Amino acid sequence: MATLAAPLSEAGPLAAGGEPGDEVLVVPTTAPAVTGQLLGMAGYLQGYSFRETGATVGANQEKSASTVVGAAISVTLTDTAGEQTFITGFDVTLGIAAAAAAGVVTVTGLTNQLNYDVEVSTTQTTTLSIRFPQPLPGAAITVSVPAIGGAAANNAVQAYGTDSASVQAVLELWDGNNAAGVLLACISIAPGGSATQSLLAGKLPFRSGLFINVVSGSAKGAVYVLV
Numbered sequence: 001m002a003t004l005a006a007p008l009s010e011a012g013p014l015a016a017g018g019e020p021g022d023e024v025l026v027v028p029t030t031a032p033a034v035t036g037q038l039l040g041m042a043g044y045l046q047g048y049s050f051r052e053t054g055a056t057v058g059a060n061q062e063k064s065a066s067t068v069v070g071a072a073i074s075v076t077l078t079d080t081a082g083e084q085t086f087i088t089g090f091d092v093t094l095g096i097a098a099a100a101a102a103g104v105v106t107v108t109g110l111t112n113q114l115n116y117d118v119e120v121s122t123t124q125t126t127t128l129s130i131r132f133p134q135p136l137p138g139a140a141i142t143v144s145v146p147a148i149g150g151a152a153a154n155n156a157v158q159a160y161g162t163d164s165a166s167v168q169a170v171l172e173l174w175d176g177n178n179a180a181g182v183l184l185a186c187i188s189i190a191p192g193g194s195a196t197q198s199l200l201a202g203k204l205p206f207r208s209g210l211f212i213n214v215v216s217g218s219a220k221g222a223v224y225v226l227v
Contacts, residue, residue, distance in 0.1 A: 025227050029212065031220040037177055039210040044203040044226040045173065045184055049196040052189040054218030055166035058083055063159045070097075070153035074144040076109075077161040084166070084191060086135035090143045090159040094118060094126040098150030105157075109141035120149045135162065137190070166191035169217030175206035179213040182206075189219055 024046060027038050032053050063075035079085050092105055097120035105128060107114040120126055143159045169189040175182040184204060189195045203226070210225065 023227055025225050026222050027210070027225060028222040029220050032218040033171065033212060033214055033220055035179075035212065035214045037209055038212050038223060039206075039225060039227075040177070041209065041227060042205070042207045043210070044205050045210070045223065046200055046203075046226050047196070047198040047224040048173070048185065048187070048221065049194070049224075050169070050171060050187060050189055050219045050221030051194040052166065052169045052191055052217060052219050054169065055164045055192040058163040058165065061159075061161040061163070063161075064157065066154070066156035068154050069151050070095075070147055070149040070155060072145065072147040073155060073157055074142055075157055075159045076140055076142040077159060079139055080163055082165060083163040084137050085139060085141055085161060085163050086137050087132065087141045087143075087159060087161045088135050089129075089131035090157065091130075092118065092128040092143075092145055093154075093156045094120045094128075094145075094149055095152075095154035096120075096125060097122055097148070097153050101148055101150075103146040103148040105146075106144045107141065108144070109138040110136055111138070118148070120153065135192075164191045167217050169219035170215035171219060172213040172215060173223065174211040174213060176208050176211055178211060181208065181211070184210075189217070194221075 061077050063077060065073040065075045067073050077085050077087060100122055102119045105116040105118055116128055118128055143157055145155060145157050171187040173185040175184055187195050
């Protein structure tokens with residue numbers, strides 16, 4: 001476990017860069033970031049902003065299934081070896097039913113199963129159209145529609161997704177000139193995602209420089225320091 005840094009006022013002499021002042025410096029990484037020294041002087045970490053850059057989007061997917069007898073139906077997005085599958089949304093259409101009834105449409109294969117209540121009507125079709133704000137990752141992602149509506153119900157389901165060959169990016173920020181000093185921050189970024197953190201309400205000191213260690217994946221961005 002990393003040892004937390006003491007306040008600069010209690011730490012004794014600072015590194016050769018001198019006393020931190022009140023100038024905020026933007027220190028960009030290379031694109032993509034590589035393990036190495038970002039800054040060779042003392043200061044305060046004020047925040048950071050990184051974006052995952054390794055994601056390569058594969059082919060979009062669209063899977064569909066239907067029934068004319070009200071039977072249970074489902075569709076599953078295809079998993080490709082070495083790639084991450086995502087679902088972006090789905091559509092369910094429930095035909096005119098012999099009798100009013102309720103059921104639950106499920107999405108499985110995610111970290112947490114999603115459930116959507118639906119009801120069929122004897123006078124009109126019912127639709128459920130879902131688009132997720134961000135693609136949701138999973139494996140064998142399946143959208144399932146229960147048997148509902150009776151033996152003459154025309155029901156259908158379509159699921160939409162894509163895949164990515166990227167893995168999450170993991171970055172570490174260290175006080176010093178290698179990954180053996182005081183760990184200041186550990187940053188995990190999902191494929192295609194970003195991570196931004198502001199520390200303006202406080203001061204996180206580093207005394208002998210700022211070092212970035214790229215643990216996995218690919219990302220680029222900048223750190224904000226007070227020097």
